Amino acid sequence: MPWSSSNRRAELPPDWSAIRARVLARDGHQCRGRMRDGSRCPTTSGLEVDHIGDRHDHTDLNLQTLCSWHHKAKTRSESLAARRRRPPDRRARPAESHPGLK
Structure with a gap:
């Protein structure tokens, strides 16, 4: 996640580095993501601490260690699900029927 275009770091608690270190140690400094098998x-290496659910809940039970690949895949999946839940844009013009089919 590019921090330059996000305010997520400002939303983290002041003791985030201690929380992050504790979660990494709990998970054995290894990604908790699952392979296809x-x-x-x-x-x-290159591990990140991810919020499993609510991004404002910084308790250990809501945090997990993921490699950047699994973190991006999870974020992409959550983003797609959120877009699918969104109602269609009401400002969009209705589709016009083909003039030869009238």
């Missing part, structure tokens, strides 16, 4: 992702 169901095994745990072996990545141990």
Whole structure:
């Protein structure tokens, strides 16, 4: 996530570095993402701490360690689901029927 275009860092608690270190240690400094075969992702570098649910809940139970690939995949999936839940844009013009089909 590019922090330059986001205010997410400002939403984190002042002791975020301690929380992050605790979660990384709890997860054994390894991604908790799953591979296609169901095994745990072996990545141990470039790790990020992800909010499982509510992004304002910074409790250990709501945090997990993910590699950047699994974090991006999770974010992409959540973004797509949110867009699908959104009602269609009411400002959009209705589709016009083809003049030869009238």
